[in-house]
Amino acid sequence: MRAPDPEFLRTTRASYDAMAEDYTDRFADGLSDLPLERALLTAFAELAAGPGGDGTARPPVADLGSGPGHVTARLHRLGLPVFGVDISPRMVALARAAHPGLRFHVGSMTDLDLPAGSLGGIVALYSIIHVPDEHLPSLFAEFHRVLAPGAPVLLAFQSGAEDGTLHLDERFGRAISLDYYWRSPGSVTAHLGKAGLELTAQVMREPAGEEKRPRALLLARRPQEPSRRSQQEP
Known part of the structure; x- marks a missing residue:
């Protein structure tokens, strides 16, 4: 029997279900005013589209959250x-309606229903x-498990000189219970x-528009596995 989801997953799912329509109206094209994020997505795409270690094309990439x-x-x-994964069923339904030609699945990035080494990027x-x-x-550790050797990861998150937290009980006029780190x-x-x-790369940018905190963008990768020959060399 599968263990129950941790509390933070349950509250995150419920909160985004509650504000899904408002959030989607506000961020339907959340990249329009973010040229740096767009540029790094382009760099990520070039890395993920490269040949695999055996000369074959990369497997699919996952957009998590x-x-x-x-x-x-x-x-x-x-x-x-590419396919998308989100914890909120309502968010997934809206994404499918907005982008009918693409795949979106309900799931958690903490426990992906994917074989080991099956992703060409995250x-x-x-x-x-x-x-x-x-x-x-x-x-x-779950990211490492599902990534193919050499596959890239692109992360973006609110940042600062020190770590911190924020709790919200309301957003877009909706009652939620959501922690931000x-x-x-x-x-x-x-x-x-x-x-x-x-x-492999690290970029910081200052807050833009209504943002209140700096943004950090990190490119990483699962290292290539050494070849059998290099393992045998003295």
Whole structure:
């Protein structure tokens, strides 16, 4: 029997179900005013579309915490085979309606129903922000499990010089119960390293528009596995 979801997953699901329509209206194209995020998605797409270690094409990539589906749609336009995963059934329904040609699934990034090594990349833009610190090691271990060797990861999250939290009981006039975690790039990079994922690039930008905190964007990857020949060399 599968263990019950942790409390933070239940409250995150319920909160986004409650505000799904309002959130989608506000962020239907959440990348329109974010040129740096768009540029890094393009870089991610180039990395993910490269040949695999055996010369074959990469497997599909996953947009985790896909929300309204705009990031999934952009990755599709960049030429990647891609699907979205979101904890909120209502968010998934709205994403499917807005992007009928793409795949969206209800699920949790903490426990992906995918075979080991089956993904050619992971994008998680502003979705690890609801994962408590004590669950980050298992989250990034799950990323490592499902990624193919050499596959990239792109993360974006609210940041600052120190880690911190914020709790909201209301958003868009809806009653919710949602915790937000902001983290320094160094703390997230440390968790990635412990999970066997290596950092390849780090970008910080100042708040834009209505944003109140700096944004961190990290590119990482699951390292390529050494060839049998290199393992045998002295």
